[in-house]
Amino acid sequence: MFLVGSFIVFSMDISAESSDPVSWTGILHCIEAIIFLPIIFIAASMTDGAGLLYQASIMTLALFTALTAVAFMSNKDFSFLKNILVIGGFLALGAIVAGALFGFQLGLWFSIIMVLIASGSILYQTQSLKYNYGNEQYVGAALQLFSSIMLLFWYILRILMSRR
Numbered sequence: 001m002f003l004v005g006s007f008i009v010f011s012m013d014i015s016a017e018s019s020d021p022v023s024w025t026g027i028l029h030c031i032e033a034i035i036f037l038p039i040i041f042i043a044a045s046m047t048d049g050a051g052l053l054y055q056a057s058i059m060t061l062a063l064f065t066a067l068t069a070v071a072f073m074s075n076k077d078f079s080f081l082k083n084i085l086v087i088g089g090f091l092a093l094g095a096i097v098a099g100a101l102f103g104f105q106l107g108l109w110f111s112i113i114m115v116l117i118a119s120g121s122i123l124y125q126t127q128s129l130k131y132n133y134g135n136e137q138y139v140g141a142a143l144q145l146f147s148s149i150m151l152l153f154w155y156i157l158r159i160l161m162s163r164r
Contacts, residue, residue: 121151
């Protein structure tokens, strides 16, 4: 559901000059709220409060900050990650569909691999933000980066939940 919603929103011309970039932001946030509310509720009920959510939030923030610092402070070109991320995304989607169809759990290793994919996506998108996006394309850049951060949060939370 998240991939379909993101694809629809990102396929539109999301820039400051588009008809209403804020409505596209709202659509994506509604999709993400529908996806994230059940797992947040489960995580909060597992720990008698929000301790697990705080841990996942702090870990996500720390990893995002480190990746953003690497992308901005190094002069490395992370454009090679695009093909890796596309192939990894399709493989992950295939594994998710196969797990749903055949009823098997993807497990801890899948979540770890998805954290790596989300981290690579943050590196790639931050570098794209630095070199490829113009000042008028801030909405599209922010939406893409936010989607990667939420993907990272999702799988860090799943890893922490699997350890409980």
